[in-house]
Amino acid sequence: MNKEDYFIGCFAETPFIGDDAAILNDMCISQDAFFENVHFKREWMSLYEIARKAMLVNISDAIVMNGRPKYALLTVAIPKHYTRKELKELARGFQETADAFGITIIGGDTIANIKLDISITIMAECSRPILRSGMKEGDLLAYTGRLGESRRDLQRLLRGASVNPGSRFVHPVLRDRFFYKAAPFIRSAMDISDGLFHDLEKLHRANRLGFDFFVPIPKPVGCSGEEFEVLFAFDPRHEKRIRHIARLTRTPLTVFARAVRKPYHNLCRPNHF
Amino acid sequence: MNKEDYFIGCFAETPFIGDDAAILNDMCISQDAFFENVHFKREWMSLYEIARKAMLVNISDAIVMNGRPKYALLTVAIPKHYTRKELKELARGFQETADAFGITIIGGDTIANIKLDISITIMAECSRPILRSGMKEGDLLAYTGRLGESRRDLQRLLRGASVNPGSRFVHPVLRDRFFYKAAPFIRSAMDISDGLFHDLEKLHRANRLGFDFFVPIPKPVGCSGEEFEVLFAFDPRHEKRIRHIARLTRTPLTVFARAVRKPYHNLCRPNHF
Structure with missing residues (x-):
């Protein structure tokens, strides 16, 4: 621990x-x-x-x-x-x-x-709160945005290089417009602060479910923290509606896994003290 | 400023x-x-x-x-x-x-x-909050406890000396028992965090009233911060009742001034950056 x-x-x-x-x-x-x-x-x-x-x-x-x-x-x-x-x-x-x-x-x-x-x-x-728990077996997992920039830019900054002034690391883009519209169809959510793979571990612990990935996610994407994009789970019957809300609000969306009964192992290095 | x-x-x-x-x-x-x-x-x-x-x-x-x-x-x-x-x-x-x-x-x-x-x-x-404002001309001002120990002990610690393990600087004593009982008769209150004279300045600003001291307060007492005793104002007709509650809860009480229309000058050195 x-x-x-x-x-x-x-x-x-x-x-x-x-x-x-x-x-x-x-x-x-x-x-x-x-x-x-x-x-x-x-x-x-x-x-x-x-x-x-x-x-x-x-x-x-x-x-x-x-x-x-x-x-x-x-x-x-x-x-x-x-x-x-x-x-x-x-x-x-x-x-x-x-x-x-x-x-x-x-x-x-x-x-x-x-x-x-x-x-x-x-x-x-917060009259209808969405928690980390609430995910059910068979739910689809998705995240908003494009992950990886925050980690890449942090590494640049750490070695003294400069980053684009619009970098997500400097200016996180929140997905409130998408999320509030999609919320009625979402069962479980959290923001990606420690990195997708880290934060999936928290969903795993809160729900005792693992994930079948059907979209491969490279480590530089899955281990990028401080993205402040949204990671969420939803009933597959809402997929069309959620994809529609994403288009409507111009929110990049990646549906990447399904919640299943199996263990989960985070591939990134721990980033807490 | x-x-x-x-x-x-x-x-x-x-x-x-x-x-x-x-x-x-x-x-x-x-x-x-x-x-x-x-x-x-x-x-x-x-x-x-x-x-x-x-x-x-x-x-x-x-x-x-x-x-x-x-x-x-x-x-x-x-x-x-x-x-x-x-x-x-x-x-x-x-x-x-x-x-x-x-x-x-x-x-x-x-x-x-x-x-x-x-x-x-x-x-x-906080269904019946008591604010800093609310003090009226003619109100009596009082504080709980004995002031001065916190400043004295801070000075000891700053020069490397030790303090009594029961020091108020290490273990502030809160006056919740006294205060909740007395609250119905209190018009204005705050805790003494910056020092009595500093905190009177805040009451002065919040109420545009100054103070006639009828109990002389030496600087080591009036400038002692982090006391976390209570400074409060009340209608003089409640004085007997408030003194009774203080005795009942074994709370030292000093009624020291009256709120009057005049300016106020804090005699202590500023302690904020």
Whole structure:
């Protein structure tokens, strides 16, 4: 067991933990960290882009649970030397991203720190939540978008090269338009944050089902994390309808596997501490 | 204006920001950071004590708004070298403190980091919230507990000396028993986190009223932060009742000033970046 799983296992079991968000009275609530030198390096992105991505990765959790994000709390630890211009750019990244999704920033905390560490809580209206569990034997598995760019661009950044300004690693594209329309036909969903193969392992654990792949997925695609595309399962009788919604919303869609009773082994290296 | 106020001023105004917690549908929601080398040093406290204090300072915000804390989300950034024993001790500090207040930990995030940085969101049932605003001219001001120990012990720790294991700096004592009983007679409240004189400035701003002190308060008392005692205002006709509740719950109480129309100047040095 890795240390993260060990630490989480030290807590009392609750019915809420383990999904992308906890569900309470028709609200989905999630909290995620976006820390300098853990999730990003300062030289990779502008402060505006950092604040935007911090918001987007949190909003992504709400969307894949079929929640409408409404409120955010921001805790921002900021180096003392940041200028007012830098603070303003950072705030603009948070505020404009919140505005784009109709989110009101209702509170949080600001402290001085040696690096820029962001922690965000998103509260979403979630009257018909979609969980990781819920997948049934025979369901089809699909993901949105084209996977692989995020990992490739992360590797470029790590060796000091630059990436396209429109890179998904810098600017994740969320699939809210597709997902909300398709939600009535989806049984189980999560966002691809650790990588398709990693995240399939979570679906496997939540549903005790494995997968028969009928589309081969190369490792650079299956092991690419931080894609924030949607991985989901649905009853095969909805395939046509879901493909139609994907075309309508111009969302690339790959239907790649079927849920079956068998074990599953993730081929990627573990990426948690 | 300090950088913290400047940064907060960059955001769209919302009716929620500025109190100890935001209020949403009978819930009080607050998020606070508790970061290594910002709020504590590793050698000052055990991991159990760090986790406990991180929880308590967040729970304090809920209590002084007259909220009953119900749920917590924890984001914990942990150094990679922490052993399982250390992780267990940390988790125990969070869990036991949550249990003591009837709080369910519903989610959060765990990441590897260079230092131990904790960010907690507390959600509290809050059907009759008490705000910072609400104080009226002629109201009496009071605080619970004996102030000064936290500052004195912080100074000891900063110069490498040790403190009493029961120090309020290590183990804040919350006044939930007193406060919930007294709440029907309280018009305005907040916890003393930055120091009495600092926090009076916040009451001053929220209510446009100053204070006539009839109990002299020395600077080492008025400038002592992280006390997590309660500062509150009430109609003088409730004084007897409030003093009675304080005796009943064995809560030291100092009624020290009256709210009047005049300016207020905080005598302490600013402690935010």
